[in-house]
Amino acid sequence: METLTESKYSTWYHPYKPAAAYNKKVAYFSMEFGIDQAFNIYSGGLGFLAGSHMRSGFELKQNMIGIGMLWKYGYYDQARNDDQTLRTDFNEKHFDFLEDSGIEVEVQLHDNPHVKVKAYVLKPEIFGTVPMYFLSTDVEGNDHLSRTITNHLYDANEVTRVSQSIVLGIGGAKVVEALGGSEVYHLNEGHGLPAFYYLRDQGVKKNQMVFTTHTPEKAGNEERDARHLNRCGFFGRFLSEQELQKEAVNGGMINYTVSALRMAKKANAVSKLHAKVAKDMWKDYEGTCPIIPITNAQNQNFWQDKTIKRTWERKQEKAYKKRKLEVKQDFFNEVAKQTNKIFDPNVLTFVWARRFAGYKRADLLLHDLQRFERLISNEKYPVQIVWAGKPYPYDFYAIDIFNHLVNYTKQKSNLAVLVGYEINLSRKMKYGSDVWLNTPRITREASGTSGMTAAMNGSVNVSINDGWIPEFQKNGKNCFVLPEVDYRLPHWDQDKMDADNLYDLLENKVIPMYYDAPEKWQEIVFNGMDDVIPDFTSRRMAEQYYKKLFK
Numbered sequence: 001m002e003t004l005t006e007s008k009y010s011t012w013y014h015p016y017k018p019a020a021a022y023n024k025k026v027a028y029f030s031m032e033f034g035i036d037q038a039f040n041i042y043s044g045g046l047g048f049l050a051g052s053h054m055r056s057g058f059e060l061k062q063n064m065i066g067i068g069m070l071w072k073y074g075y076y077d078q079a080r081n082d083d084q085t086l087r088t089d090f091n092e093k094h095f096d097f098l099e100d101s102g103i104e105v106e107v108q109l110h111d112n113p114h115v116k117v118k119a120y121v122l123k124p125e126i127f128g129t130v131p132m133y134f135l136s137t138d139v140e141g142n143d144h145l146s147r148t149i150t151n152h153l154y155d156a157n158e159v160t161r162v163s164q165s166i167v168l169g170i171g172g173a174k175v176v177e178a179l180g181g182s183e184v185y186h187l188n189e190g191h192g193l194p195a196f197y198y199l200r201d202q203g204v205k206k207n208q209m210v211f212t213t214h215t216p217e218k219a220g221n222e223e224r225d226a227r228h229l230n231r232c233g234f235f236g237r238f239l240s241e242q243e244l245q246k247e248a249v250n251g252g253m254i255n256y257t258v259s260a261l262r263m264a265k266k267a268n269a270v271s272k273l274h275a276k277v278a279k280d281m282w283k284d285y286e287g288t289c290p291i292i293p294i295t296n297a298q299n300q301n302f303w304q305d306k307t308i309k310r311t312w313e314r315k316q317e318k319a320y321k322k323r324k325l326e327v328k329q330d331f332f333n334e335v336a337k338q339t340n341k342i343f344d345p346n347v348l349t350f351v352w353a354r355r356f357a358g359y360k361r362a363d364l365l366l367h368d369l370q371r372f373e374r375l376i377s378n379e380k381y382p383v384q385i386v387w388a389g390k391p392y393p394y395d396f397y398a399i400d401i402f403n404h405l406v407n408y409t410k411q412k413s414n415l416a417v418l419v420g421y422e423i424n425l426s427r428k429m430k431y432g433s434d435v436w437l438n439t440p441r442i443t444r445e446a447s448g449t450s451g452m453t454a455a456m457n458g459s460v461n462v463s464i465n466d467g468w469i470p471e472f473q474k475n476g477k478n479c480f481v482l483p484e485v486d487y488r489l490p491h492w493d494q495d496k497m498d499a500d501n502l503y504d505l506l507e508n509k510v511i512p513m514y515y516d517a518p519e520k521w522q523e524i525v526f527n528g529m530d531d532v533i534p535d536f537t538s539r540r541m542a543e544q545y546y547k548k549l550f551k
Helices: 045-059 158-178 194-201 226-232 241-247 256-263 272-282 306-313 317-339 369-376 396-409 423-432 450-456 491-516 518-532 538-550
Strands: 026-029 064-069 077-080 086-089 099-109 112-122 132-136 184-188 209-212 223-225 253-255 266-269 291-293 348-353 383-388 415-418 435-438 460-463
Touching: 026 045, 026 158, 045 064, 045 184, 045 538, 064 158, 086 396, 099 158, 112 158, 132 158, 158 194, 158 226, 184 194, 184 538, 194 209, 194 256, 209 256, 209 538, 223 226, 226 241, 226 253, 253 256, 256 272, 266 272, 266 538, 272 291, 306 317, 317 415, 317 423, 317 518, 348 423, 348 491, 369 383, 369 491, 383 423, 396 415, 423 450, 435 450, 450 460, 450 518, 460 491, 460 518, 491 518
Parallel strands: 026 064, 026 184, 064 132, 184 209, 209 266, 266 291, 348 383, 348 435, 383 415, 435 460
Antiparallel strands: 077 086, 099 112, 112 132, 223 253
């Protein structure tokens, strides 16, 4: 493979001739990318998804580049206090594999018109991605405050958070200009919205701008005071009162999603169900573009164990089971290292692992403690359960759930809570689990992708029928799905009904089948792999983005 040379840094460069079907230049903006454990600047699903997209773009020889942020302290490093509860550590990161691209641009932030933004390049040959440019304000010549903007992913300080959007959006757009411009500008979620305002002023046409909305959650659809954003430099220039009124909604607010939907020629939601939910959410706002579904997916080459893949392709049950025991043991070595508990690879093992957020209900299994205790102490049908995931460092409700689980599981030999849920641990858990639990309140999970990579490795999904699951599920044949409850009911009632349904499903179907009908269980395992590949691989997704969104 040809390598990058100094002279190529500041031009649109790929180490391959783009394939004819993917020749259109696309710049993909995202606040986070989860590409490799060695490059831990992501918080969760959005990053994992974007990282898989960049890998598949490379595999398909797409004419795409990624634009992201170089977070000096990453998201945070998840550790433990003395009593094993959650501790958030902020450690400085050094990534020697990134190189200075030679591109430096300026953005205006608040009253400072000359904040420098430097672009570092991640060459395709490092991790097998399309070329990517990561932006930092930690640059010689910037004042102290400006240098700290790119310290923390999703900084809790409101003004810093707005500045981050400006750096990604306007700084990123200027970097793309320095690379010769793009034919399509794609915002992965609304964080980089200032790019659209800036590009519009530079004469970039509506049909060159596209947008992906990722969540129905209020916190994921940012909304801020229009006048304040104007003072911050959010729009790339100072808007007049009249111009501002045109952009504002909901009594003087800028809703990032609404603005993106108005400026883009087309947008996509991240599952078929999410497209319905999103259309309904934004239907009352005038001038928004069409929203189509392109279901999220993950990169098979990166996430699927090679031996498991081989045994599945050849339908070799014995070889599959042998490999499954090996990867379970590897996973359980991590459990032992963190919790001093010795798990048994022959015991049915459940995993609940993803970002810790209230609506995802990590503690749903503990809803009826009497019933749960009965389930975990059944000697005929033993089970092991492991939880992992990172709450947002200032989401104290989610942190409380995490710590409650830590305290509850301490004295239970077959339950464990792990810290450090990043790419490596995620992979171990997907390889080593028998069942992947997914328990969000219905309609709240736009897509969810952890269950896809779990299924690629033979872990059976037990899930609420939300996000991507309705497109995949054949209940009892490739996964197990809980009966749908009415999402309009009070949370209290939904949680009670879902918990009761979950206990029923586990006690009467899932657990007995694993022990009493292993042939049937193995059939479900292989069916899950058949049905998740290729439909829920990012190869399919990256193809669809070009055909349906970028075209």
